[in-house]
Amino acid sequence: MNTDNYMELIFPATSQNEAFARVCAAAFAARLDCTMEDISDIKTAVSEAVTNAVVHAYTHQKGKVILRGEISKNTVTFEIQDFGKGIEDIQQAMQPFYSTGNSEERSGMGFTVMQSFMDRVVVRSQPGHGTTVRLEKTIPVNSMEAAANVALS
Amino acid sequence: MQKTTVRALCVELEGELDHHNAETIRRQLDRAIMRCRNGLILDFSHVTLMDSSGIGLLIGRYKKLKEKGMPLYVKNVNSHVDKIFRMSGLYNIIEKLL
Numbered sequence: 001m002n003t004d005n006y007m008e009l010i011f012p013a014t015s016q017n018e019a020f021a022r023v024c025a026a027a028f029a030a031r032l033d034c035t036m037e038d039i040s041d042i043k044t045a046v047s048e049a050v051t052n053a054v055v056h057a058y059t060h061q062k063g064k065v066i067l068r069g070e071i072s073k074n075t076v077t078f079e080i081q082d083f084g085k086g087i088e089d090i091q092q093a094m095q096p097f098y099s100t101g102n103s104e105e106r107s108g109m110g111f112t113v114m115q116s117f118m119d120r121v122v123v124r125s126q127p128g129h130g131t132t133v134r135l136e137k138t139i140p141v142n143s144m145e146a147a148a149n150v151a152l153s
Numbered sequence: 154m155q156k157t158t159v160r161a162l163c164v165e166l167e168g169e170l171d172h173h174n175a176e177t178i179r180r181q182l183d184r185a186i187m188r189c190r191n192g193l194i195l196d197f198s199h200v201t202l203m204d205s206s207g208i209g210l211l212i213g214r215y216k217k218l219k220e221k222g223m224p225l226y227v228k229n230v231n232s233h234v235d236k237i238f239r240m241s242g243l244y245n246i247i248e249k250l251l
Contacts, residue, residue: 015173022202040202040233047204051172105179107209109241116240 005031005071013054013063013082021067021080022047028069029076033142041117042076042137048110049080049133056100057084057131075138086127094123159226159250161192167199170207179210186217193218194250198229208241215246226250 007028011017022043029042046067053065061084068079087093094115099108114121120136164185168174186193193214215225228250230238238244 018171018173019169037232043202044204044233044237047171047202051204051206055172105175105209105213107205107212107241109205109208112240113205113237116236 002072003070004073005069007069009067009069011065011067013050013058013065013084015051015054017065018047018050018054021050021065025067025069025078028071029137029139032071032074032076032139034139038137038139042078042135045114045117045121045135045137046078046080048114049078049135052110052133053080053082053084053131055106057082057086059085074141075136077137078135079132080135081130081132083130086129086131087123087125088127090123090125159192159194159224161194161224161226162189163194163196165196165199168201170200170203170210172204172206175206175210179213182210182214183217186214186221189223192223192225194226194228196229197227197231197234200231200234203234203237205241208237208243211243211247224248 009021009024011020025046026039026043029039050065050067053063054060057063063082063084066079066081068081070077092098094111096112097108099106111121111123114133114135118135118137122134123131125131162185164182166178170178211225218225225247226249227238227247230249
Protein backbone atom coordinates (compact mmCIF):
# COMPACT_ATOMS: atom_id res chain seq x y z
CA MET A 1 0.00 0.00 0.00
CA ASN A 2 1.24 3.46 -0.90
CA THR A 3 -0.61 5.31 1.79
CA ASP A 4 0.95 8.68 2.59
CA ASN A 5 -1.46 9.56 5.36
CA TYR A 6 -4.54 8.09 7.00
CA MET A 7 -7.00 8.79 9.76
CA GLU A 8 -9.96 7.20 11.46
CA LEU A 9 -12.72 8.89 13.37
CA ILE A 10 -15.53 7.24 15.33
CA PHE A 11 -18.57 9.27 16.39
CA PRO A 12 -22.26 8.78 17.19
CA ALA A 13 -24.73 9.17 14.31
CA THR A 14 -26.21 12.53 15.25
CA SER A 15 -27.08 15.43 12.98
CA GLN A 16 -24.64 17.68 14.90
CA ASN A 17 -21.82 15.40 13.77
CA GLU A 18 -22.57 15.97 10.07
CA ALA A 19 -20.74 19.32 10.24
CA PHE A 20 -18.01 17.84 12.48
CA ALA A 21 -17.31 15.02 10.01
CA ARG A 22 -17.17 17.23 6.91
CA VAL A 23 -14.86 19.75 8.60
CA CYS A 24 -12.50 16.92 9.64
CA ALA A 25 -12.56 15.50 6.10
CA ALA A 26 -11.77 18.93 4.63
CA ALA A 27 -8.89 19.46 7.06
CA PHE A 28 -7.51 16.01 6.23
CA ALA A 29 -7.63 16.67 2.45
CA ALA A 30 -6.19 20.17 2.77
CA ARG A 31 -2.57 18.98 2.55
CA LEU A 32 -3.17 18.25 -1.14
CA ASP A 33 -3.29 21.12 -3.66
CA CYS A 34 -7.01 21.58 -3.11
CA THR A 35 -8.84 24.56 -4.54
CA MET A 36 -11.71 26.09 -2.56
CA GLU A 37 -14.02 24.24 -4.93
CA ASP A 38 -12.37 20.89 -4.17
CA ILE A 39 -12.80 21.53 -0.45
CA SER A 40 -16.49 22.42 -0.92
CA ASP A 41 -16.98 19.29 -3.03
CA ILE A 42 -15.38 17.04 -0.38
CA LYS A 43 -17.30 18.66 2.49
CA THR A 44 -20.60 18.28 0.67
CA ALA A 45 -20.03 14.65 -0.39
CA VAL A 46 -18.92 13.55 3.11
CA SER A 47 -21.86 15.42 4.60
CA GLU A 48 -24.26 13.52 2.33
CA ALA A 49 -22.84 10.14 3.33
CA VAL A 50 -22.95 10.95 7.07
CA THR A 51 -26.49 12.34 6.73
CA ASN A 52 -27.53 9.07 5.08
CA ALA A 53 -26.20 7.18 8.13
CA VAL A 54 -28.09 9.48 10.53
CA VAL A 55 -31.36 9.56 8.60
CA HIS A 56 -31.56 6.19 6.84
CA ALA A 57 -29.20 3.68 8.47
CA TYR A 58 -30.26 4.38 12.04
CA THR A 59 -33.41 6.47 11.38
CA HIS A 60 -32.44 8.77 14.25
CA GLN A 61 -31.77 5.83 16.60
CA LYS A 62 -28.44 5.58 18.37
CA GLY A 63 -25.58 4.24 16.29
CA LYS A 64 -21.95 4.55 15.39
CA VAL A 65 -20.33 6.04 12.29
CA ILE A 66 -16.72 5.52 11.27
CA LEU A 67 -15.05 8.01 8.95
CA ARG A 68 -11.77 6.83 7.47
CA GLY A 69 -9.50 8.97 5.34
CA GLU A 70 -6.56 7.96 3.23
CA ILE A 71 -4.19 9.97 1.04
CA SER A 72 -2.14 8.20 -1.58
CA LYS A 73 -0.11 10.49 -3.88
CA ASN A 74 -2.67 13.13 -4.92
CA THR A 75 -5.77 11.02 -4.37
CA VAL A 76 -7.86 11.31 -1.25
CA THR A 77 -10.30 8.55 -0.29
CA PHE A 78 -12.93 8.59 2.43
CA GLU A 79 -14.96 5.70 3.78
CA ILE A 80 -18.11 6.37 5.75
CA GLN A 81 -19.27 3.22 7.50
CA ASP A 82 -22.39 2.60 9.56
CA PHE A 83 -23.81 -0.50 11.24
CA GLY A 84 -27.45 0.29 10.59
CA LYS A 85 -30.18 -1.33 8.59
CA GLY A 86 -28.36 -1.40 5.24
CA ILE A 87 -29.68 -0.85 1.73
CA GLU A 88 -31.75 -3.56 -0.01
CA ASP A 89 -31.33 -2.25 -3.53
CA ILE A 90 -28.25 -0.05 -3.97
CA GLN A 91 -28.94 0.74 -7.64
CA GLN A 92 -32.40 1.98 -6.82
CA ALA A 93 -31.14 4.00 -3.84
CA MET A 94 -28.62 5.74 -6.10
CA GLN A 95 -31.23 6.86 -8.64
CA PRO A 96 -31.69 10.66 -8.71
CA PHE A 97 -34.80 11.76 -6.76
CA TYR A 98 -35.26 8.28 -5.24
CA SER A 99 -36.20 8.62 -1.59
CA THR A 100 -37.62 6.20 0.93
CA GLY A 101 -40.15 8.96 1.54
CA ASN A 102 -40.17 9.37 5.28
CA SER A 103 -41.90 12.35 6.86
CA GLU A 104 -38.97 14.70 6.35
CA GLU A 105 -38.61 16.58 3.09
CA ARG A 106 -35.86 14.61 1.41
CA SER A 107 -34.76 15.39 -2.12
CA GLY A 108 -33.42 11.93 -2.94
CA MET A 109 -30.33 13.59 -4.40
CA GLY A 110 -27.74 12.49 -1.84
CA PHE A 111 -25.93 9.91 -3.96
CA THR A 112 -26.24 12.10 -7.07
CA VAL A 113 -24.48 14.92 -5.18
CA MET A 114 -21.74 12.51 -4.06
CA GLN A 115 -21.28 11.25 -7.63
CA SER A 116 -21.15 14.76 -9.09
CA PHE A 117 -18.64 16.06 -6.56
CA MET A 118 -16.27 13.08 -6.31
CA ASP A 119 -14.45 11.10 -8.99
CA ARG A 120 -15.61 7.71 -7.73
CA VAL A 121 -18.38 6.55 -5.40
CA VAL A 122 -18.63 2.91 -4.35
CA VAL A 123 -21.40 1.69 -2.07
CA ARG A 124 -21.28 -1.64 -0.27
CA SER A 125 -24.18 -2.69 1.90
CA GLN A 126 -25.54 -5.68 3.69
CA PRO A 127 -29.14 -5.46 4.87
CA GLY A 128 -29.23 -5.70 8.65
CA HIS A 129 -25.51 -5.11 8.99
CA GLY A 130 -24.73 -1.71 7.58
CA THR A 131 -23.38 0.33 4.71
CA THR A 132 -19.97 1.61 3.65
CA VAL A 133 -19.68 4.47 1.18
CA ARG A 134 -16.29 4.98 -0.44
CA LEU A 135 -15.59 8.41 -1.93
CA GLU A 136 -12.52 9.09 -4.02
CA LYS A 137 -11.15 12.31 -5.48
CA THR A 138 -7.91 13.01 -7.29
CA ILE A 139 -6.61 16.54 -6.86
CA PRO A 140 -4.57 17.80 -9.82
CA VAL A 141 -1.02 18.63 -8.76
CA ASN A 142 -0.28 22.33 -8.89
CA SER A 143 1.64 22.64 -12.17
CA MET A 144 3.81 25.57 -11.00
CA GLU A 145 4.95 23.66 -7.93
CA ALA A 146 5.60 20.48 -9.93
CA ALA A 147 7.73 22.43 -12.40
CA ALA A 148 9.71 23.95 -9.53
CA ASN A 149 10.33 20.50 -8.03
CA VAL A 150 11.61 19.19 -11.36
CA ALA A 151 13.92 22.20 -11.67
CA LEU A 152 15.27 21.61 -8.16
CA SER A 153 15.91 17.90 -8.53
CA MET B 154 -28.11 40.73 -18.90
CA GLN B 155 -30.80 43.05 -17.60
CA LYS B 156 -31.33 43.37 -13.89
CA THR B 157 -34.74 42.09 -12.87
CA THR B 158 -36.77 43.97 -10.31
CA VAL B 159 -39.34 42.02 -8.35
CA ARG B 160 -41.43 42.93 -5.37
CA ALA B 161 -41.32 40.11 -2.85
CA LEU B 162 -40.32 39.44 0.74
CA CYS B 163 -36.56 38.93 0.92
CA VAL B 164 -35.05 36.56 3.49
CA GLU B 165 -31.30 36.43 4.04
CA LEU B 166 -30.02 32.94 4.79
CA GLU B 167 -26.85 32.50 6.75
CA GLY B 168 -24.46 29.59 7.36
CA GLU B 169 -24.71 25.98 6.24
CA LEU B 170 -27.85 24.61 4.64
CA ASP B 171 -27.50 20.97 5.69
CA HIS B 172 -29.74 18.32 7.27
CA HIS B 173 -28.94 19.48 10.81
CA ASN B 174 -30.02 23.08 10.16
CA ALA B 175 -32.83 22.31 7.71
CA GLU B 176 -35.58 21.96 10.33
CA THR B 177 -34.91 25.37 11.96
CA ILE B 178 -34.63 27.12 8.59
CA ARG B 179 -37.81 25.37 7.39
CA ARG B 180 -39.82 26.65 10.37
CA GLN B 181 -38.55 30.20 9.89
CA LEU B 182 -39.19 30.19 6.15
CA ASP B 183 -42.69 28.82 6.64
CA ARG B 184 -43.42 31.72 8.98
CA ALA B 185 -42.16 34.10 6.30
CA ILE B 186 -44.31 32.36 3.68
CA MET B 187 -47.41 32.89 5.86
CA ARG B 188 -46.69 36.62 5.88
CA CYS B 189 -45.61 37.21 2.31
CA ARG B 190 -47.99 38.49 -0.37
CA ASN B 191 -45.98 38.58 -3.57
CA GLY B 192 -43.58 35.69 -3.29
CA LEU B 193 -40.29 35.06 -1.55
CA ILE B 194 -36.69 35.93 -2.39
CA LEU B 195 -33.95 33.91 -0.69
CA ASP B 196 -30.66 35.76 -0.48
CA PHE B 197 -27.78 33.26 -0.46
CA SER B 198 -24.97 35.83 0.12
CA HIS B 199 -24.02 34.29 3.45
CA VAL B 200 -24.66 30.61 2.69
CA THR B 201 -21.34 28.74 2.83
CA LEU B 202 -22.55 25.18 2.14
CA MET B 203 -25.64 23.51 0.76
CA ASP B 204 -26.29 19.78 0.33
CA SER B 205 -29.21 17.63 -0.79
CA SER B 206 -31.14 18.45 2.40
CA GLY B 207 -31.12 22.03 1.14
CA ILE B 208 -32.52 20.86 -2.20
CA GLY B 209 -35.38 19.10 -0.36
CA LEU B 210 -36.00 22.19 1.74
CA LEU B 211 -36.22 24.48 -1.30
CA ILE B 212 -38.50 22.12 -3.23
CA GLY B 213 -40.78 22.02 -0.17
CA ARG B 214 -40.92 25.83 0.09
CA TYR B 215 -41.49 26.12 -3.67
CA LYS B 216 -44.52 23.82 -3.36
CA LYS B 217 -45.95 25.80 -0.42
CA LEU B 218 -45.60 29.06 -2.33
CA LYS B 219 -47.05 27.53 -5.48
CA GLU B 220 -50.18 26.55 -3.54
CA LYS B 221 -50.58 30.25 -2.73
CA GLY B 222 -49.89 31.16 -6.36
CA MET B 223 -46.61 32.86 -5.50
CA PRO B 224 -43.09 32.50 -6.92
CA LEU B 225 -39.80 31.67 -5.22
CA TYR B 226 -36.61 33.48 -6.25
CA VAL B 227 -32.97 33.20 -5.21
CA LYS B 228 -30.18 35.74 -5.44
CA ASN B 229 -26.45 36.06 -4.70
CA VAL B 230 -25.82 32.36 -5.23
CA ASN B 231 -22.10 31.47 -4.93
CA SER B 232 -20.39 28.99 -7.24
CA HIS B 233 -20.79 26.02 -4.86
CA VAL B 234 -24.53 26.60 -4.37
CA ASP B 235 -24.90 27.32 -8.09
CA LYS B 236 -23.43 23.88 -8.84
CA ILE B 237 -26.04 22.23 -6.58
CA PHE B 238 -28.83 24.25 -8.22
CA ARG B 239 -27.73 23.36 -11.75
CA MET B 240 -27.14 19.70 -10.93
CA SER B 241 -30.54 19.21 -9.31
CA GLY B 242 -32.52 21.21 -11.85
CA LEU B 243 -33.72 23.66 -9.18
CA TYR B 244 -33.42 26.52 -11.67
CA ASN B 245 -36.32 24.97 -13.58
CA ILE B 246 -38.66 25.94 -10.73
CA ILE B 247 -36.77 28.74 -8.97
CA GLU B 248 -35.69 31.85 -10.81
CA LYS B 249 -32.29 33.35 -10.09
CA LEU B 250 -32.39 37.12 -9.82
CA LEU B 251 -29.44 39.07 -11.17
